[in-house]
Amino acid sequence: MKIRLNQDITIILIMIVVTVILFFIPTGFEDNYNKSIRSKALVISVDNSQLEQRGIVKTGVQQVKVRILQGEFKGKEFNSTNNLKGQLELDKMFSVGDKALVVIDHQGDEVVFVNIIDHYRINIEAILFFIFILILIAFAGITGVKTVISFIFTILAIWKILIPSFLKGYDPIVISLIITTIIMAVTIYLVGGLNKKSLVAFLGAFIGMVATCILSLFFGKEFNLHGAVVPFSETLLYSGYGNLNITRIFLAGIFIASSGALMDVAMDISAAVYEIVSINPKIHMSKAIKSGFSVSRAVIGTMATTLLLAYSGGYTAMLMVFMAQGTPVINILNMTYVSAEILHTLVGSFGLVLVAPATSILSGLMFTRKSKKVTYNS
Numbered sequence: 001m002k003i004r005l006n007q008d009i010t011i012i013l014i015m016i017v018v019t020v021i022l023f024f025i026p027t028g029f030e031d032n033y034n035k036s037i038r039s040k041a042l043v044i045s046v047d048n049s050q051l052e053q054r055g056i057v058k059t060g061v062q063q064v065k066v067r068i069l070q071g072e073f074k075g076k077e078f079n080s081t082n083n084l085k086g087q088l089e090l091d092k093m094f095s096v097g098d099k100a101l102v103v104i105d106h107q108g109d110e111v112v113f114v115n116i117i118d119h120y121r122i123n124i125e126a127i128l129f130f131i132f133i134l135i136l137i138a139f140a141g142i143t144g145v146k147t148v149i150s151f152i153f154t155i156l157a158i159w160k161i162l163i164p165s166f167l168k169g170y171d172p173i174v175i176s177l178i179i180t181t182i183i184m185a186v187t188i189y190l191v192g193g194l195n196k197k198s199l200v201a202f203l204g205a206f207i208g209m210v211a212t213c214i215l216s217l218f219f220g221k222e223f224n225l226h227g228a229v230v231p232f233s234e235t236l237l238y239s240g241y242g243n244l245n246i247t248r249i250f251l252a253g254i255f256i257a258s259s260g261a262l263m264d265v266a267m268d269i270s271a272a273v274y275e276i277v278s279i280n281p282k283i284h285m286s287k288a289i290k291s292g293f294s295v296s297r298a299v300i301g302t303m304a305t306t307l308l309l310a311y312s313g314g315y316t317a318m319l320m321v322f323m324a325q326g327t328p329v330i331n332i333l334n335m336t337y338v339s340a341e342i343l344h345t346l347v348g349s350f351g352l353v354l355v356a357p358a359t360s361i362l363s364g365l366m367f368t369r370k371s372k373k374v375t376y377n378s
Helices: 003-024 122-140 143-168 174-194 196-222 234-240 246-279 284-325 329-334 336-367 369-377
Strands: 036-047 051-054 056-068 077-087 099-107 110-118
Touching: 003 143, 003 174, 003 196, 036 174, 056 110, 077 099, 077 110, 110 143, 122 143, 122 196, 174 196, 174 246, 196 246, 196 336, 234 246, 246 284, 246 336, 329 336
Parallel strands: none
Antiparallel strands: 036 056, 036 099, 051 056, 056 077, 099 110
């Protein structure tokens, strides 16, 4: 027990160092905004006289006066404009007393322009995140600490390495495979420890991810889908990144999105078979594999539905539009966005179906190896 605790502490310390280093690694795109200052501001007055109401949307310009609450310009007041384009998902309306995020362009001590970005949400986001951490650690103890570290590492790996690599033109499929493999290894070994159970879970999840990658490449071509189905992809192309292959970025996103579920299934099966073999060390390999298959059926049955709900939840409004307009089901199933979600869901579910037997077989082979030897000697 003491050895295990020391091992956990060592792994935690190593990963904290790695995560801190990763935090300070530059992405190469910071210079775009280095000359501007971001600050929290208080809205002290608004002028809506230039706005026009058109049905349920508003268009025009809202004049906003703000007082800076942070930084070297704290306490100073500036005027800013809030342009409304008639798009509810992008437009925002400010009222007196609101907190807003503003970007201050300046030359020395002279402010050139103040741009009001959106409502300030950093505080509430931080509160929600810390509540999540506290509850996780209170419930799971040291495993919760390791989970938090792997969570932060994953965020940084995506933001600091994956996204910049995409923007720099590296092959999205190759980069995604490498980064996702690293994330899976860190998460599984950090949470599960350096043991056979984690090794089996990692190998099973890796097999499932590679299978999902192959399926996404094959069926992505057969579905005749363009990467423009990814939100903001056209904005990206028009922002000077027309050389990017957004279709491969879209396909890479399929197995990235399903990798978390693959890890869950692999670890669940590996842990279950490991416990069975621990309780009954003399169990035969075939029975251990059969036990893994029994666990797999239950896990897959719920996890496939989990993927369906996760992917379809973001498109509830679109489905409501189709139903309200009486769109035939055959038309819906052939629409680009719907086909993309079908591809996401089914390919991800295929990965789950494949990772389950792979992990079960690996568990039976690796966990009973010693047991077989003991039985043979006796």
